[in-house]
Amino acid sequence: MRDSPRWEPLEIGSGRVRSLNADHVRFTLPAHSRSYSDAQIDDYRRLSRRSFPWNPPVQMRLEARASMPHPQGTLGFGFWNDPFSLSLGQGGAARRLPSSPQAIWFFYGSPPHDLALASGVPGYGWKAAVLRTPRIPSLVLAPLALGTIALAQIPGLKRPVIRTALQFAQAEESLISSPLDGWHRYELDWFENEARFSVDGQTILQTTVSPPAPLGFVTWIDNQYAVASPEGGFRFGVLPLAEEQWLEIRDLEVIDL
DSSP: OOSOTTOEEEEETTOEEEEEETTEEEEEEOTTOOSOOEEEEESOTTSOGGGOSBOSSEEEEEEEEESSSSOSSEEEEEEEOOTTOOEESGGGOOEEOOOOOOEEEEEEEOTTOEEOOSTTSOSSEEEEEEEEOOOOOHHHHHHHHHHHHHHHTSTTTHHHHHHHHHTTOEEEEEEOOSOTTSOEEEEEEEETTEEEEEETTEEEEEESOOOOSOBEEEEEEESEEEEEETTTEEEEEEOOOSSOEEEEEEEEEEEEO
């Protein structure tokens, strides 16, 4: 990882971030984590969303591996707009309201995680993924989201309500066959009207779906899951960990093209 003050560690619950050397970082969740735990680095914590640092064209490249082929929870690296934070400025963080989600990243989620965003691709697993949604003002988004979730709890309305909500999202995803528990090189080229993902030099996803800028960079591992599917409805939760799990990255570079 380049020597820069840009990346800041975040440790929630029992999550821990440890530098193994100048360009090698481990993100760890210990065994028996029953409450929400997260270990991450990011470059946007103290910024308003309009000041997030990355605009296309930009390239991210790094090497990564996890402690096991199928960790519990989610992990990944790439760019997003941190849409669900409701920061009130604690710890020097910027004050932000929730926003409609935008993301372009390598993302893993273990069952019961199920975000059925792209046709023909499971809502869980190890993926290259792009998500673009309509920009909705925060003061409109919050009651709209709460209303949608409430309607989805009514018998007979869950499937049509969730199908309608998901239609507003543009998403492209591709499953990654490379096992998580081995070192692999991941590259992401993000352009204004295109995105390209590669693993070990092989292109695995190329798409014209591109999220609106600016976005922030994040690498993380946590023990949560989220469900948004016609079958499963809307729900969130935390997975207890029977053993320690971790994500390691090295040789991280994010550069303007």
